[in-house]
Amino acid sequence: MLSNKTDYRKLLMTLLAWSVGLLIFFPILWTILTSFKTEADAIASPPLFLSFDWTLENYTEVQERSNYFRHFWNSVVISLGSTVLGLLIAIPAAWAMAFVPAKNTKNILMWMLSTKMLPPVGVLIPIFLIFRDTGLLDTLTGLVIVLTLINLPIIVWMLYTYFKEIPGEILEAARMDGATLWSEIIHVLTPMALPGIASTMLLNIILAWNEAFWTLSLTAAKAAPLTAFIASYSSPEGLFYAKLSAASTMAIAPILIMGWFSQKQLVRGLTFGAVK
Amino acid sequence: MGSIKLENVSKSFGTVEVIPPLNLDINEGEFVVFVGPSGCGKSTLLRLIAGLEDVTSGTISIDGQDATEIRPARRGLAMVFQSYALYPHMSVRKNIAFPLKMAKLDQAEIDRKVNKAAEVLNLASYIDRRPGQLSGGQRQRVAIGRAIVREPKAFLFDEPLSNLDAALRVNMRLEISELHQNLKTTMVYVTHDQVEAMTMADKIVVLRAGVIEQVGSPLELYRQPANKFVASFIGSPKMNFIDGEAASKYQAHTIGVRPEHLRFSRESGPWKGVVGVAEHLGSDTFLYVTLEGGEQFTVRTVGNAEFHHGDVVYLSAEPENIYRFDENGLAIK
Amino acid sequence: MATDHSRVAARFMISPAVLLLLGWMIIPLSMTIYFSFLNYNLLSPGMEEWIGFTNYEYFLTDPAFFAALGNTLLLVGGVLLITIVGGIGLALLLDQPMWGQGIVRILVIAPFFVMPTVSALVWKNMFMNPVNGLFAHAAKALGFAPFDFFAHAPLFSIIMIVAWQWLPFATLIMLTALQSLDQEQLEAAKMDGARKFNRFFHITLPHMSRAITVVILIQTIFLLSIFAEILVTTNGGPGYASTNITYLVYAQSLLQFDVGGGSAGGIVAVILANIVAFFLMRMIGKNLET
Known part of the structure; x- marks a missing residue:
């Protein structure tokens, strides 16, 4: 089968790439494996790879101890909520920038991106105080508002780059065909840009799901999402490897699974629409 | 229904005036072609009529009503775009139905x-497919179908054939002409291809740098070009020009002779030249001749003329077909 | 290329986004500026008084500030270096013909999906722990003494963790850029006698300059405000050895409740970020045109 030089080269590359890939993936794999071990097996020396007594005990214990599902639900609400809200605000803005560019469009876009460079610590205290005084502290609403705002520049930027790929003539055709602005956006632009919108959405769900500055600073117990749930394992529970692994696996599994099912769009989205 | 009148219409982008004030009448049922080199403002003019761009000054009336401030959709015009601008996520049926749904x-x-539109345009066999699955010619038909269903006062075509290959272009040209015969609706058609203009138009508008150089029927433009620009733009291959002494014999600054109006001989004639390239097309032969004065002349002759590189020829013009121009390039009547 | 009607509509459509971001920027930022001139501690409410630049003086002369500034730069620079070089290498590898390319790609991307708190905890406890971590086991197996990563090289350890998280992103961008490289260009270079090495430096790398710019821009935005990784691993220590500006300001304001000092620190962070942004934007301006 491996009859020529090309095939040998391919085999070599396959081995190399798989080794590197597995190496990079290993910490995740190891976490998942450890989550099924008993605490004793988890710290066994030498480490046990597959030959241990598989158990689900850690998962039930983690759920009982720190109510995983409530944190999971909080994460779902804030990441979906902020992404949908962000899209609703960003789609019209990106439409305007992509199809009715003015002299200052580039500047507005750059300015929006630059707000993303505003270090969160620069506005942490006022936001904390405003939230405390308005009762938004430790609420899902508050987190949705903050995450929408911090990810808005990225959503606008990504949608803008995707919209730019759509020929303006098609929107003009819709205009000639009697479409109002809203039907132009709803019936023509949105369906055409659906792959790009999906990529944007996926990336933002991940960014919001994993956001750990605001979610840690602005929540205590009630609205704490998975990032905070996991942070509570920093010590001394962190030394219980099996439980830490179970909690970690549960925190990252939803995103890993979502990523697995939406590979193509996600890969496109992960480049932030910035390279083609 | 379907007359369009432009009065003192001008268009500037920022400080750049792409169309100085111009006047134009398009009569009901006419097939009008805007033709000119790229960048001459012909597409902009069409977009002004469509309402996709605002005029900087002047008025556009459609059927006697001032339409200058009316939104594109309300002007009752339909447009076929260069890229066809079909909605890729909708089937052919939905594409054609879209304007009706919006109404x-x-x-x-x-x-x-x-x-009915599908029947007229013969696209029933692929009506449930998406644009991505269609050939260029089929897409073109769908774009026309989408325009027809609205029963517009006038059709606007923006270089609709430029994305098709040569053979298909000839076919679609005929189909659009036929459509015009059947519908008798006003059509405004933009192209840079003078062949399209000559073959399809009732009335040709030649534009250069936003200025109308001449308006007239194809044969009027061919026979009585108003100036050198129109003379060289209309007709293929291009008209030959010669100035200086040869022209002053005819009391002109420049004279022009079309390739098909040149006679030649191997022995004698007013203009001596050497054949550079001879293109034998079978039906015709084109000779590219360099005259003694350095001018390049194109000669069109019968298919079986045996000329080759380096042959010496003597050219003369049919006297009744010499075009005379003054120093400003304007035709001398 | 549009009508007045659509221009008006465009302004209307863009304004919610602009106004929200403007509000998000201006309101809290001006409050931060105001607080930074106050002696304001959450533990003693009602005692606020105007103290001018004193907070800035304290913050800027605090040795912790210089440590944090240096750490911030090392963190950003180190991670950028590792991810860019590693990303290009990985992208070149993934671009080769192989079996199971899709799966390898997923394996490589996976770290991006892991939330910072999780990756920091997993690395800290299960890999870098000097007693039970995998690295310790490996060291012992090879006959070395286990290395206490967070005690002796806290910043380096954090850089490694963050680099692991961002390597997928860099790889993906580089890979996308690599795949858009016109193969005919490489073939032409081959015909012109360029060897593999020269082809990479003269054709492939210049083609990727835009991708590299994107990686630098986007990663810098996120890396400047690295926070969770520090919070759950070292709490900035030992001493200030792994404190960056973000963490320093956080500690000052939400752990010591010194709103005035924290605000001054926040403003300093904003100014520093602006300096970085200025250079970044100039770079992008050049590289992201078209």
């Missing part, structure tokens, strides 16, 4: 009209 017609009415 909030009831479904039965929409179906009836779409089916």
Whole structure:
């Protein structure tokens, strides 16, 4: 089968790439494996790879101890909520920038991106105080508002780059065909840009799901999402490897699974629409 | 229904005036072609009529009504774009139905009209496919179908054939002409291809740098070009020009002779030249001749003329077909 | 290329986004500026008084500030270096013909999906722990003494963790850029006698300059405000050895409740970020045109 030089080269590359890939993936794999071990097996020396007594005990214990599902639900609400809200605000803005560019469009876009460079610590205290005084502290609403705002520049930027790929003539055709602005956006632009919108959405769900500055600073117990749930394992529970692994696996599994099912769009989205 | 009148219409982008004030009448049922080199403002002019761009000054009336401030959709015009601008996520049927849906017609009415358009344009066999699955010619038909169903006062075509290959272009040209014969609706058609203009138009508008150089029927432009620009733009291959002494014999600054109006001989004639390239097309032969004065002349002759590189020829013009121009390039009547 | 009607509509459509971001920027930022001139501690409410630049003086002369500034730069620079070089290498590898390319790609991307708190905890406890971590086991197996990563090289350890998280992103961008490289260009270079090495430096790398710019821009935005990784691993220590500006300001304001000092620190962070942004934007301006 491996009859020529090309095939040998391919085999070599396959081995190399798989080794590197597995190496990079290993910490995740190891976490998942450890989550099924008993605490004793988890710290066994030498480490046990597959030959241990598989158990689900850690998962039930983690759920009982720190109510995983409530944190999971909080994460779902804030990441979906902020992404949908962000899209609703960003789609019209990106439409305007992509199809009715003015002299200052580039500047507005750059300015929006630059707000993303505003270090969160620069506005942490006022936001904390405003939230405390308005009762938004430790609420899902508050987190949705903050995450929408911090990810808005990225959503606008990504949608803008995707919209730019759509020929303006098609929107003009819709205009000639009697479409109002809203039907132009709803019936023509949105369906055409659906792959790009999906990529944007996926990336933002991940960014919001994993956001750990605001979610840690602005929540205590009630609205704490998975990032905070996991942070509570920093010590001394962190030394219980099996439980830490179970909690970690549960925190990252939803995103890993979502990523697995939406590979193509996600890969496109992960480049932030910035390279083609 | 379907007359369009432009009065003192001008257009500037920022400080750049791409169309100085111009006047133009398009009569009901006419097939008008805007032709000119790229960048001459012909597409902009069409977009002004469509309402996709605002005029900087002047008025556009459609059927005697001032339409200058009316939104594109309300002008009652339909447009076929260069890229066809089909909606890629909709089937052919939905594409054609879109303007009717936007006009909030009831479904039965929409179906009836779409089916009729499909029949007229022969696209029933692929009506449930998406644009991505169609060939260039089929897409073109769908774009026309989408325009027809609206029963517009006038059709606007923006270089609709430029994305098709040569053979298909000839076919679609005929189909559009035929459509015009059947519908008798006003059509405004933009192209840079003078062949399209000559073959399809009732009236040709030649534009250069936003200025109308001449308006007239194809044969008027061919026979009585108003200036050197029109003379060289209309007709293929291009008209030959010669100035200086040869022209002053005819009391002109420049004279022009079309390739098909040159006679030649191997022995004698007023203009001596050497054949550079001879293109034998079978039906015709084109000779590219360099005259003694350095001018390049194109000669069109019969298919079986045996000329080759380096042959010496003597050219003369049919006296009744010499075009005379003054120093400003304007035709001398 | 549009009508007045659509321009008006465009302004209307863009304004919610602009106004929200403007509000998000201006309101809290001006409050931060105001607080930074106050002696304001959450533990003693009602005692606020105007103290001018004193907070800035304290913050800027605090040795912790210089440590944090240096750490911030090392963190950003180190991670950028590792991810860019590693990303290009990985992208070149993934671009080769192989079996199971899709799966390898998923394996490589996976770290991006892991939330910072999780990756920091997993690395800290299960890999870098000097007693039970995998690295310790490996060291012992090879006959070395286990290395206490967070005690002796806290910043380096954090850089490694963050680099692991961002390597997928860099790889993906580089890979996308690599795949858009016109193969005919490489073939032409081959015909012109360029060897593999020269082809990479003269054709492939210049083609990727835009991708590299994107990686630098986007990663810098996120890396400047690295926070969770520090919070759950070292709490900035030992001493200030792994404190960056973000963490320093956080500690000052939400752990010591010194709103005035924290605000001054926040403003300093904003100014520093602006300096970085200025250079970044100039770079992008050049590289992201078209």
